[in-house]
Amino acid sequence: MLLAAIRCTKIKSSICLKSPSRRYLWVSSRFVTDRAAKEEELRIFIVAGEVSGDTIGSRLMASLKKLSPVPIRFSGVGGSMMSKQGLKSLFPMDNIAVMGIWELLPHLYNFRVKLKETVEAAFMFHPHVVVTVDSKGFSFRLLKQLRGCQSKGLAATFVGHPILEDVLELNMGKEIALHEWKITGNGEDFRKTYAIPSGATVITLLPGSRLQEVTRMLPIFSNTMKLLKDSFPELVTVIHVAPNQLVDNFITRAIHKWPVPAILIPGGIPHLKYDAFNASRVALCTSGTVAMELQLARLPCLVTYRAHFLTEWVIRYKAKIPYISLPNILLDSPVIPEALFQACTPTKLASSLKELMNNTVLQQQQVVAAEKVMELICPSNRTVNNLQQQGMRWRPPIYTPSMIAASTILSYAQR
Template sequence: MLFRKQWKLDNDSNVGFSRLWRRYISMPGRAVVDMAAKDGELRVFIVAGEVSGDSIGSRLMASLKKHCSVPTHFSGVGGSMMSRQGLNSLFPMEHISVMGIWELLPHLNNFRLKLKETVEAAFLFQPHVVVTVDSKGFSFRLLKQLRANYSQRGLVSPVHFHYVAPSFWAWRGGEARLKGLAEFVDQVFCILPNEEEVCKSNGLDATFVGHPILEDIVYPNSGKDVSPCEWKVDGDCEDFRSKNAIPAVISLLPGSRLQEVTRMLPIFANTMELLKESFPELMSVIHVAPNQHVEKYITEVVHKWPVPVLLLPGGSPKLKYDAFSASRVALCASGTVALELQLARLPCIVAYRAHFLTEWFIRYKAKISYISLPNILLDSAVIPEALFEECTPTKLAPLLMKLIHDRGPREEQIIAAEKIIRLLYPSEMTNLLQQDSRLRFPDCTPSMIAASTILHYVKSR
């Protein structure tokens, strides 16, 4: 187990990560940090294709810089958050941000070109480590081609990490596909409980680092000393309302990809139209993902919005959680945001629509009953879901009305959130945080655990 042994504190009072390397002590070779020390720098090629991946990547980059004993240099693909950590992206991240089957077809040629460009750039960079974050369609093709290129040239390949395990538990035959990944992925960072065990049983090395949304507990400028064992973020409700001169609101989160926002936002608009008859003072806050195409689209369409609306730019966790605290309920597209709402204890409705071929594929291949992670983790429909043909304004409006007026379902979601959030962090680390008063969550975050694993990883082949 990764956390079986007690961690020590370094002289600077941060958690010492040196203990983690013992996990690989039986393996021949040198650790990544030793190879970097010999070269006088650590070179990391890192790729993210989604807004959520950009956030994960930026935090991992910050953790690597903090704990690596030599200068760390990055190359790859990412968004605005990764650029703030020093990445000069090869091209805009949005070029590879496509989800779905039918939705991908018009972009196939561009996808291939960007993949070729990325493979060439990675090879020229000569990295010690390659890290791909989620976006498995692009990520796995990249890692596979890189491993093949190094092998064909008789060169030693860099160590390959993939952050966010593929959702093998969601699809029929998903576990069987894990077996082939070990050929080009050296280690997977799992963000959900039980994934590590299943990956290892299928020959794929893995580490459960915890879910990245837990890092929102230490979001900047919060001014709050939030205990990690409470697993909760309280935004500043009164400050948000007074600054924006607004009453209680509904938070709307239509997604981070342009294709899903253009599909979901009109549905959300018509839902607000139906609700305003019962709530004349209704106001909505639209959380805008840090994606230039999404920002442009939303800005153009909101002038026709049926109720007063406030656009909240993405990228600021403090602003996001302040808005959550000022909201009565939330309506969101399926995705990581459902867990963020759990962290804020904001009751929500999850909605999802896609191209009909993509919806057909999901129905045919999925082996789970729900689409949102909170429901999947509890195997219960705690959060109402309106999916596919059920995702209509006439279905969503009554669901929101019930959540606003009925205290029972609201409290049920809040109680469930306590259970869900605690599942998202390694239990061994939770115990250490509770037992040792010197330990602080900012030193034991998922990104810190992942960074330590990278630095002390010893390749076995």
């Protein structure tokens, strides 16, 4: 779902970055930098409610600081990545990182308290721009309370998917041809660093970034590995740990009872993540941004998800799309196998992983599909042309979604 923009009395403009298939930037004011110049600073109120949003938000903040003609001051809600860019979060981002229907109920009072706190802080900050990244439940309510939504005079620009940032960062900003949008990590180096035997089968596990999903998915992954260890005697699992202290603590405790050798990889280190992907035969992941990262690495995977049974019931009977992973949604095809809800059991996961590991045709189908997905998530020619018409020199640093988003905010403001 695409979040719209609003304009209100004290909040001069607002934008939202969110879509299940693409990232868009909405801007509702063309006079942001003019007003900011008069006040000698650009005030941006930005809110992210999950790890992936924290990464997107931090990159946007860094890009805005590079391009803005006036000093920028930030306020809002974010995580560790956004704090490195100068945001002092109103409260820990984990307070609003709740996903689901039934899962939200125990946190409803706290959710409302944090929403009120955020709205009040936004008005006190007198921002020129309000930005929300993902977390649509919180973002919708925040924007609604910042005095209504209007669609007149809005402009939309597709800025590309955030994972494209990884490609350019790991290629040191070099210009990348469309067919080269991929990351090939150093799997051999990774195996040597972690003393993985040459004949061992490595499986990458990505249990999620929120504590609620990790506590639900990690035990399922553990029992799946228990079923696979007899079929693959030298089985090694690489568990990717999101940059979330609660998640880190939970996984660290759980690993003591892990059925096979395991290596924990800290989040937030792109080259290490893709080295691990390259060393792996397949991946087992919880649905999320990681499915796109695995496509970027061309690593065949199985996407999974479990939730509270009431949440699952609502999704099963109310969802209007047949797939949950973004690559499948984009291609409108079940290229990546999905094991969802009641079908997400250790027995079924073990069976699906064995089939994927032993079937080169299935593996190749995912690799071919990944190239099509990359084409769909790249910035459009229209976006490129618009920026060129605005006098921007088109070069690799500008070619990232965050730089396009930042330049779009500022260029619309200067018109």
